[in-house]
Amino acid sequence: MTTARALPTTPAGPGHAGPSPARPAGVGTAYRWEITKLAALVRTRAALAAALVLPPLVVLVLNGQTPPVDTLYGRYVHDSGYAVPLLLLGFATQFVYPLLTSLVAGDIFASEDHFGTWKTVLTRSVSRSQVFWAKTLAASTFAVVLLGVLATSSIVSSLLLVGHQPLTGLTGQTIAPGRALGLVAAAWATDLPPLIGFTALAILLSVVSRNPAVGVVGPVVIGFVMSLVGSVGGIGLLRPALLTTPLESWHGLFTDPSFHGVIWQGVAVSAVWTAVCLFLAYSSLRRRDITGG
Amino acid sequence: MCARRPALPWGVPAFIVTSCRLPSVAGVTDQLAVRIEGLTKRYGSLTAVDGIDIAVAEGEVYGVLGPNGAGKTTVLRMLFGLIRPDAGVLEVFGRSWEQNGTDTLAGVAGFIESPKFYPYLTGRKNLQLLAGLDGGAARERIDEVLDVVDLTGRDRDKVGGYSFGMRQRLGVAASLLRDPRLLVLDEPANGLDPAGIRDMRALVHRLADSGLTVLLSSHDMAEVEEICDNVTIMKTGSVVYHGTISALRAQAPPQAHLLRTTDDAAAARLAAGAEGLSVATAEGQLAVRGTQDAIDAYVRTLALAGIAPRSLTLGEAPLEALFFMLTEASPDSPPHGTRTDQEALS
Numbered sequence: 299m300t301t302a303r304a305l306p307t308t309p310a311g312p313g314h315a316g317p318s319p320a321r322p323a324g325v326g327t328a329y330r331w332e333i334t335k336l337a338a339l340v341r342t343r344a345a346l347a348a349a350l351v352l353p354p355l356v357v358l359v360l361n362g363q364t365p366p367v368d369t370l371y372g373r374y375v376h377d378s379g380y381a382v383p384l385l386l387l388g389f390a391t392q393f394v395y396p397l398l399t400s401l402v403a404g405d406i407f408a409s410e411d412h413f414g415t416w417k418t419v420l421t422r423s424v425s426r427s428q429v430f431w432a433k434t435l436a437a438s439t440f441a442v443v444l445l446g447v448l449a450t451s452s453i454v455s456s457l458l459l460v461g462h463q464p465l466t467g468l469t470g471q472t473i474a475p476g477r478a479l480g481l482v483a484a485a486w487a488t489d490l491p492p493l494i495g496f497t498a499l500a501i502l503l504s505v506v507s508r509n510p511a512v513g514v515v516g517p518v519v520i521g522f523v524m525s526l527v528g529s530v531g532g533i534g535l536l537r538p539a540l541l542t543t544p545l546e547s548w549h550g551l552f553t554d555p556s557f558h559g560v561i562w563q564g565v566a567v568s569a570v571w572t573a574v575c576l577f578l579a580y581s582s583l584r585r586r587d588i589t590g591g
Numbered sequence: 592m593c594a595r596r597p598a599l600p601w602g603v604p605a606f607i608v609t610s611c612r613l614p615s616v617a618g619v620t621d622q623l624a625v626r627i628e629g630l631t632k633r634y635g636s637l638t639a640v641d642g643i644d645i646a647v648a649e650g651e652v653y654g655v656l657g658p659n660g661a662g663k664t665t666v667l668r669m670l671f672g673l674i675r676p677d678a679g680v681l682e683v684f685g686r687s688w689e690q691n692g693t694d695t696l697a698g699v700a701g702f703i704e705s706p707k708f709y710p711y712l713t714g715r716k717n718l719q720l721l722a723g724l725d726g727g728a729a730r731e732r733i734d735e736v737l738d739v740v741d742l743t744g745r746d747r748d749k750v751g752g753y754s755f756g757m758r759q760r761l762g763v764a765a766s767l768l769r770d771p772r773l774l775v776l777d778e779p780a781n782g783l784d785p786a787g788i789r790d791m792r793a794l795v796h797r798l799a800d801s802g803l804t805v806l807l808s809s810h811d812m813a814e815v816e817e818i819c820d821n822v823t824i825m826k827t828g829s830v831v832y833h834g835t836i837s838a839l840r841a842q843a844p845p846q847a848h849l850l851r852t853t854d855d856a857a858a859a860r861l862a863a864g865a866e867g868l869s870v871a872t873a874e875g876q877l878a879v880r881g882t883q884d885a886i887d888a889y890v891r892t893l894a895l896a897g898i899a900p901r902s903l904t905l906g907e908a909p910l911e912a913l914f915f916m917l918t919e920a921s922p923d924s925p926p927h928g929t930r931t932d933q934e935a936l937s
C-alpha cells in the first residue's frame with residue numbers, strides 16, 4: 299500500500315483467511331518493553347545515578363571527619379577500605395533499600411492505573427499473567443542492578459580512597475585483604491533476598507492501592523516500622539519473621555567462628571515474604587475489574 | 592420473531608417499543624462477529640447491564656446507542672475482557688474469554704472511552720510498544736497507520752504534549768496496527784471539536800467501506816444514523832430497541848412543528864378531534880404533528896377562533912425525537928433493573 303492515506307486493513311470478506319494471527323507476545327517481549335519504559339523514566343535513571351555517586355561522596359565526607367564510633371564498623375573507617383562498605387551496608391539496610399526498590403516496584407503497576415493504560419495494554423495480545431510476571435521481573439531486575447551498582451560503587455570507591463588494609467573482624471580477629479574483599483561482597487549479596495522481599499511488598503501495595511504514592515512510600519514506612527519493632531526487646535518469636543532482620547544476617551560472616559545459619563534463615567524468611575506478597579498481588583490483579591482509564 | 596405493536600399517537604410519553612431481530616442474523620449465527628446473549632453486569636446494587644442481547648454480523652457497522660450511563664462502555668469493557676460479566680454469553684468470532692483467554696481478541700481492536708498512552712513516550716514509541724505486545728509483526732506498519740490518522744510528522748513528539756483529538760487519532764492508529772476484522776470504538780467522537788468529529792466520522796466511514804466490521808457506541812443519534820446499518824438502543828442497562836436504522840426511521844414520529852399562540856390551552860382544545868392531527872403540550876409550547884393539509888387547516892381554525900400564532904418552528908429531527916422518547920425517563924417507564932423493557936421486546 300503506497301497510496302497516501304490508503305487503509306492498511308485487509309478487507310474482511312468471505313475470502314478473508316481469518317483473524318490476523320495473534321502470535322502471543324509472551325513474558326519476554328512484555329519484559330523487554332517494561333525495561334524500555336523504565337529506562338525512559340527520569341526517576342529510574344536518577345536512582346541509579348544516586349546509587350553510583352552517593353557512596354564515593356559518603357567515603358569522602360567520612361575521610362575528613364572523626365570516625366562515627368557508635369556505628370558498626372564506624373570506628374575502623376580510617377583504618378581499612380573494607381570497613382566503609384560495611385558501614386554503608388548497615389546504613390542502606392535501614393532506610394535506603396525500601397525506598398530505592400519501591401521507586402520502581404511501587405510504581406510499576408500503579409502507574410498503569412495513574413495513566414489509565416491498563417486497558418491499552420490488556421486489549422493487545424498479552425494476558426494479565428504475562429503482564430504481571432513481566433512487571434515483576436522488571437522491578438526485580440531494577441532491584442538487582444541497583445544493589446550491584448551500590449555495592450560496586452561503595453567497595454571500589456572506598457578501596458581507592460582509603461586503601462585495602464586488613465580488616466578487623468567483629469570478634470577482634472584480623473581478616474586479610476583478599477579474604478576481606480570476598481566477605482564484603484558476600485555481605486552485600488546477603489541483602490539481595492530481603493531486597494527482593496521489599497520489591498514484592500512494593501508490588502503488592504502498588505497493585506492493591508492502584509496509587510503510585512502508596513506503592514512508593516508504603517514499603518519505606520513498613521520497613522521503618524519493622525526496624526523499630528526489631529530493635530525493641532521481648533519479641534523473640536516475631537523478630538526472625540521481620541523482613542528487616544535478614545538485612546543484618548551478614549554480621550555472622552565477620553565473626554570467628556563465622557555462623558551462616560542466620561543467613562539461610564534470612565533467605566527463607568525473605569522467600570516467604572516474596573511468595574506471599576506476589577501471590578496476593580497476582581490474585582488481586584487477575585480478579586479485578588479494569589474500570590478506570 | 593418480530594413483536595409488532597399498534598401505532599401509537601405520537602407524543603404519548605410512555606412509548607412502547609417495537610423490535611425486530613435482525614433478518615441478516617437469523618441462520619448465520621456461525622458467522623457472527625459478536626454474539627452477546629443475556630449479558631449482565633452488576634456493580635453492587637446497580638445493574639449496569641441487564642441481560643442484553645446483541646448480534647453483530649461480519650462486515651456490518653453496528654451502533655450501540657444510548658444516553659450517558661446506559662451501559663455502553665460496560666458492554667464493551669466486557670467484550671475486551673477488562674471486566675467480568677456476572678451472567679450471559681459473550682462470543683467474538685465464536686471465541687469466548689472462558690474458553691480462549693487472550694486469543695478471544697485475535698482480529699479485534701479498538702478502544703474504550705478515550706484512548707490512553709504513556710505520556711512520557713513519543714507517539715511512535717507507544718505504537719512500537721503496542722506492536723511488540725502484539726507479537727512485533729505490526730511494527731513495519733507504523734508509518735502506514737500514522738499516515739491514515741494524519742499523525743505523520745508529530746509521531747516523534749511525546750504523547751504528553753498531544754491534544755485530545757491527536758490522542759483519539761493515535762488510538763485509532765493503535766487499533767489499526769492490529770489489522771483487525773472487528774473494530775470496536777467507544778464514543779470515538781466524544782470530546783472532539785466539530786472538525787474533529789467530521790474527520791472521525793469520515794475515517795470510520797472509510798474503514799467500514801474497506802470491509803471492516805465496526806461496533807461503535809454513541810450517545811448521538813445523528814452519528815449512528817450516518818454511520819451504522821444496525822443499532823441497539825440502550826437505556827439504564829436494558830435494550831429498548833434493536834433493528835435496522837431504516838426500520839427505526841419508519842417508526843419515527845413525523846417531525847413536529849412547535850407552535851406558540853396567544854392562548855395555547857384553547858389552541859390545544861381546538862385540535863381535539865381534528866383529522867390526521869396530533870397536538871401535545873411540550874415545554875411551554877405545542878408540538879403539532881400531522882400532514883401538511885391538516886396543519887394548514889388547523890392554523891386557519893385558530894385564526895377563526897381569534898387565536899393568533901406567535902411562532903411556528905420545526906422541532907427536532909424525527910429519529911432524534913424517537914431516540915429521546917425511547918431513552919428519556921418517564922413516570923410510566925419501568926424502574927431501573929427490572930426486565931420489563933426486555934419483556935416488551937419479545
Ligand SMILES: Nc1ncnc2c1ncn2[C@@H]1O[C@H](COP(=O)(O)OP(=O)(O)O)[C@@H](O)[C@H]1O
Pocket residue numbers: 589634637638639657658659660661662663664665666
Ligand atoms: N466502576 C464502576 N463502579 C460502579 N458503577 C459503575 C462503574 N462503572 C460504571 N458504573 C455505572 O454503570 C452504569 C453504566 O455505565 P457506562 O457503561 O459507563 O455507561 P455509558 O458508557 O453508556 O455512558 C452507570 O450507571 C455507571 O454509573
Ligand SMILES: [Mg+2]
Pocket residue numbers: 663664665704777778
Ligand atoms: Mg461510556
